[in-house]
Amino acid sequence: MSRDPFEQLFESLDRTRQITDAQIDELFSVEPLIAIAHDPDPQRSASRSGRRLWRRGTVVATVAVVLIGSAAAAISLSSGPVESVTSMTCYQHDSLSSTANVVSYDSKPLAFCSQLLHWPNSTKDPHDKGSLCLLSNGSIAAFPPSRKFGGCKSLGLEAFNGRIANSDAARFQIQAQNYFSHHLCDSRVTARGAILRLLGADGLTEWRVRLTGSSSPTACATLAILTSSQEVEIVGIRR
Amino acid sequence: MSDATGVAEYTRLVNEHSRSIYRYVMRRLSDRSSCEDVVSETFLIAWRRRDQLPSRDRELAWLYAIAFRVISNQRRSRDRRNRLTVRMALERDGSDIETNDDSLEVESIMNVVKYLRSDERVLLEHVYWERLTYREIAVILGVSENAVGIRINRAKRNLKLLLDENSDSVRLSRIIDEEVEG
Numbered sequence: 571m572s573r574d575p576f577e578q579l580f581e582s583l584d585r586t587r588q589i590t591d592a593q594i595d596e597l598f599s600v601e602p603l604i605a606i607a608h609d610p611d612p613q614r615s616a617s618r619s620g621r622r623l624w625r626r627g628t629v630v631a632t633v634a635v636v637l638i639g640s641a642a643a644a645i646s647l648s649s650g651p652v653e654s655v656t657s658m659t660c661y662q663h664d665s666l667s668s669t670a671n672v673v674s675y676d677s678k679p680l681a682f683c684s685q686l687l688h689w690p691n692s693t694k695d696p697h698d699k700g701s702l703c704l705l706s707n708g709s710i711a712a713f714p715p716s717r718k719f720g721g722c723k724s725l726g727l728e729a730f731n732g733r734i735a736n737s738d739a740a741r742f743q744i745q746a747q748n749y750f751s752h753h754l755c756d757s758r759v760t761a762r763g764a765i766l767r768l769l770g771a772d773g774l775t776e777w778r779v780r781l782t783g784s785s786s787p788t789a790c791a792t793l794a795i796l797t798s799s800q801e802v803e804i805v806g807i808r809r
Numbered sequence: 810m811s812d813a814t815g816v817a818e819y820t821r822l823v824n825e826h827s828r829s830i831y832r833y834v835m836r837r838l839s840d841r842s843s844c845e846d847v848v849s850e851t852f853l854i855a856w857r858r859r860d861q862l863p864s865r866d867r868e869l870a871w872l873y874a875i876a877f878r879v880i881s882n883q884r885r886s887r888d889r890r891n892r893l894t895v896r897m898a899l900e901r902d903g904s905d906i907e908t909n910d911d912s913l914e915v916e917s918i919m920n921v922v923k924y925l926r927s928d929e930r931v932l933l934e935h936v937y938w939e940r941l942t943y944r945e946i947a948v949i950l951g952v953s954e955n956a957v958g959i960r961i962n963r964a965k966r967n968l969k970l971l972l973d974e975n976s977d978s979v980r981l982s983r984i985i986d987e988e989v990e991g
Binding site for chain 1: 815816823832841845848853856965
């Protein structure tokens with residue numbers, strides 16, 4: 571059966587054809603969309619400016635990460651144990667539309683975010699250091715101490731239960747991210763070799779590596795890590 | 810629908826379909842911040858109209874229909890602004906989303922497709938990009954299923970004519986592209 575000739579034509583015009591779901595997750599977050607349901611009477615202008623601030627703080631940072639070719643950890647939607655420990659998000663206020671900073675994971679996330687964003691302690695409880703929730707991409711979100719905070723559920727998020735799913739996988743993610751931050755434009759084949767060596771060293775021998783995106787020799791490799799399916803996708807991006 | 814059920818249902822809708830909606834919008838708008846605004850607007854409308862949410866097999870087409878109208882409104886107001894400021898029409902195509910393929914061939918094809926009537930182009934985009942059925946496209950565009958079928962056939966015929974007329978420029982660009990690559 572012959573292929574519809576227009577199918578290929580429109581495929582070539584589709585600017586999203588080489589963008590993986592993992593990259594979409596990195597570019598855009600569902601949290602502000604979910605927050606709509608928790609703010610039934612949104613002040614549009616306020617929420618938009620809030621979103622723009624958020625965009626500057628978060629999306630621009632993540633886009634930059636993608637563009638410089640460092641690792642994009644693509645995590646399945648999960649409310650289970652934390653799967654992404656390569657990064658975390660510090661929020662200025664107890665709202666998903668407040669200014670946010672995506673930072674490298676720190677073993678003391680609340681203390682780190684408090685220092686970074688100069689969180690005030692608005693509660694009388696000196697032990698209240700803030701709250702940790704799980705974003706839909708499996709990474710941690712840290713919110714400042716607040717009397718008004720209704721818990722993670724009020725933001726449509728799961729509370730962080732303090733467990734990290736797989737320390738080998740977490741270690742691999744950090745190493746892969748480091749590798750790509752130092753090798754900004756490796757070819758897909760070179761990147762695959764490096765990733766296979768890291769997987770072997772971390773004992774993740776059952777993981778699979780897939781090559782996708784542009785096969786052009788001038789394309790730069792970027793990375794998506796799918797921990798749930800134990801796959802690493804090396805995506806060639808034409809510059 | 811109780812409030813809690815509404816929130817849960819809406820959250821599921823976002824988690825299941827936001828990627829598809831982002832793709833839908835990114836295919837049609839070139840700059841990233843407009844994409845974000847349109848997707849936010851789409852889900853805000855979906856939340857406000859949650860009582861009209863159709864059955865699960867039809868909810869994605871329902872969201873596409875909302876996004877389609879938001880994009881149309883945005884284009885209309887943008888065109889009004891552009892007329893007022895007498896901007897060059899070409900400026901609108903400035904893109905800040907990586908297409909990953911800037912070949913001349915794609916550009917040539919794009920130029921040919923641009924000559925297609927906009928309503929016909931819109932129909933074919935829904936067929937080939939989102940792979941929707943005639944019935945789903947009819948819901949999005951607010952026309953009958955029969956009309957969709959007839960218009961799609963006409964659009965394909967017209968596109969074929971345009972491509973035949975412009976085959977020289979497309980072929981030439983392919984040769985140039987090969988020479989550059991080689």
